[in-house]
Amino acid sequence: MAKIYNRKGRRQLEKLVALLPGVQDSLDEARFEVAAxxxxxxxxxxxxxxxxxxxxxxxxxxxxxxxxxxxxxxxxSIEYGRAESVVVRKRKDGSTYLDVMPASDGLFILARAANLPKKRKGKVHLD
Incomplete structure (x- = not known):
């Protein structure tokens, strides 16, 4: 049975294995499939x-x-969607108006392509 000595440290060993040509080739293939x-x-x-x-x-x-x-x-916004928002805009004549951007659902393009669960980003509260 072979023994593995931790002389390089765990992170260095993981990086060493991750950089092996076969591992990088597998990552390239997986990335190509997800991108397609x-x-x-x-x-x-x-x-x-x-x-x-x-x-x-x-x-x-x-x-x-x-x-x-x-x-x-x-x-x-494309990936996770957005809530409705209202923006005050100015016309050329100086008057203002409210421009309403409707809410939209996220398309979860990357999540679906990578077979990951669809998760909406949590709301940020500034207190």
């Missing part, structure tokens, strides 16, 4: 076409990202 499913789900709901699915590499991990930097920067 996410892109298909996003295409079903695309309205203006600003949001996109991107993939990124971390030091060890692989990421699938819902990106909306080119549009309204609404990736969080």
């Amino acid at each position: 499913r996410a892109e298909a789900l996003l295409l079903q709901h695309r309205q203006e076409g600003h949001a996109s699915i991107d993939v990124e590499d971390g030091d060890v991990d692989k990421y699938v990202v819902l990106d909306d930097e080119r549009g309204k920067q609404a990736a969080l």
Whole structure:
């Protein structure tokens, strides 16, 4: 039976194993599958076409990202939804009006693509 000595420390050992070529190849395959499913789900709901699915590499991990930097920067709202909000806007003539943004349910694109449970972000209370 082989013995494993903890000479590098637990974190260093985990990183060493995670960086093995076979492990990284498996992560690449899993990321590709999740990204493909996410892109298909996003295409079903695309309205203006600003949001996109991107993939990124971390030091060890692989990421699938819902990106909306080119549009309204609404990736969080696309994923988790949003509550109704009211914004006061000014017209060119100086008068003001209320612009109501209706509530919308989250699409959970990334959560569904990765087969994760759908969880709405908790409310933040500033007391």
